[in-house]
Amino acid sequence: MDLQSSLTQALEEILDKMAFMVFETASNAQIPAASFAYTSQIAFKGKLTGTLHLYFTRNTAHAIARNLLGLRSQDDLYKGTVEDALGEIANILMGRTLALMDPEAAFDLKLPFTQAGDLPLAGGGSKDLRIEGVLDEAEPCRIIVQYQG
Amino acid sequence: MERTIAIIDDSHTIRSILRKAVLASDIGAKDILEADNGEDGLALIRRERGRLNLVIMDLKMPKLDGVSMLNQLKKEGISNVPIVVLSSSADNQIQATCFSLGVKAFLKKPFSHEDFKAMLDKVFPR
Numbered sequence: 001m002d003l004q005s006s007l008t009q010a011l012e013e014i015l016d017k018m019a020f021m022v023f024e025t026a027s028n029a030q031i032p033a034a035s036f037a038y039t040s041q042i043a044f045k046g047k048l049t050g051t052l053h054l055y056f057t058r059n060t061a062h063a064i065a066r067n068l069l070g071l072r073s074q075d076d077l078y079k080g081t082v083e084d085a086l087g088e089i090a091n092i093l094m095g096r097t098l099a100l101m102d103p104e105a106a107f108d109l110k111l112p113f114t115q116a117g118d119l120p121l122a123g124g125g126s127k128d129l130r131i132e133g134v135l136d137e138a139e140p141c142r143i144i145v146q147y148q149g
Numbered sequence: 150m151e152r153t154i155a156i157i158d159d160s161h162t163i164r165s166i167l168r169k170a171v172l173a174s175d176i177g178a179k180d181i182l183e184a185d186n187g188e189d190g191l192a193l194i195r196r197e198r199g200r201l202n203l204v205i206m207d208l209k210m211p212k213l214d215g216v217s218m219l220n221q222l223k224k225e226g227i228s229n230v231p232i233v234v235l236s237s238s239a240d241n242q243i244q245a246t247c248f249s250l251g252v253k254a255f256l257k258k259p260f261s262h263e264d265f266k267a268m269l270d271k272v273f274p275r
Contacts, residue, residue, distance in 0.1 A: 014259040018166075069165050085162040091209075092258040095237025106240045109209060111159075 003048065003129055006100035007093070007143060014092050015135065019067040023141070025133045034140040037061055038082065039119040040090040044098060046107025050147030052094045053121060054086065060139040061086055079116065087112035121146060151179035152202035157190030157218075158235065159210045163258075167205055167235075170265045176203075176273055187213025191221055194230065201230045203272060205256070208236045208243070216243065219250040231272050235260075 001009070008025060015021040037058035043051045056064070062077055065085035071077065090112040098107045121144065131143040156167045164183050171178045182197060184190040187210040194204060208215035215234060222228070234247050237258035244255055256268045 017259045017261040017264075065162075068162055070169055081161065084160055088160045088162045091160075092237040096259065098238070099240070104241060106242060107238065109238045111209070111211065 001100050003097070003101060003145065003147070004131065006097045007129070007131060007145065010093050010096035010100055011133075011143065014089060014096065015064075018092075019064050019089075021063065021067060021135050022137070023133050023135055024137070025131055027132065034142075036118040036142065038086055038114060038116055040086040040112055040114040041119070042087075042090040042094050042112040043110040044094050044107060045110075046098060046149075047102060047105050048098070048107075048147045048149040050145060050149075052090060052097075053119070053142075053144040053146070054090050054093070055118060055142040055144075056086060057139050057141070060135050060141055063135070063139075064089060083114040083116070087114040090114070150177045152177050153180040153182065153197065153200045154178050155182045155184070155190070155193055155197065155201055155204045155206075157184045157187070157193070157204065157206040157210070159185050159207065161185070163207070163235070170262065171205075173262075174266065174269055176269055186211045187215060187218045191218050194222065194227060195225070198227055198230060204230050204232045205235055206232065208234060208239060208247075216246060216250070219247060219252065223250050233268060233272060 011023050015023050034057050036055035038056045038061045040054040041051055061082050065082045068085050094109055126148045129145040133141050135141050154171050156164050158164050168181050182193055184193045206215055228251050231253040233254045233256055234252050235256045254268050254271050
């Protein structure tokens, strides 16, 4: 499978299995303008080497964290909890993506990093893959992979 | 039967998911012990080996990675505790290494409640 198909399938699987949410890809024109409240990054090395960047709105980030952790809407949700949850999503997403692309290939994932805010891209690849989508038919979400190989 | 389970993972999120899944299961989990890095995980297993019924651990962890931890456990002859490795990034070679070091099962992330239950059934057959 190519990177784009693997990434999309992996994200659909993860959000469905672990966060009970539906991800659908969409063109730029179809999704509402968003200011992203959290960015998660994870670097990877193998047949492809680069960095995955995930951008979430505040609503999406909180919904993912609550669903992953089984928290009710009235339970307190701390910034660190949200950041850890999104970092784990990045970690699982990149691992699953690379495994879907080539189950036999060895690869290495670094520890994920999540920060509040819409971080600029850090570089680290000669090619960019960008996927825009919506979660649960409403909230925009952006995935960018900068890679080489 | 009451069982003691160790969860070793640097992600608070994953530890929380696993804790809830273990408690919701019917394996009789009474005590759940946790560590958030490989070094502390190794110390936990050494200290509690006499009462641990299951260890669920990550591979990619700060301070000491999972494979090094498994190597150390094998070197010290600690083989009485079933170990399940949880990973999103284990290729076939790493999985083979883990099995050779005594790992009982792999749980690949992402996992659903059904995947988790199937893993427990494998470790604790009825």
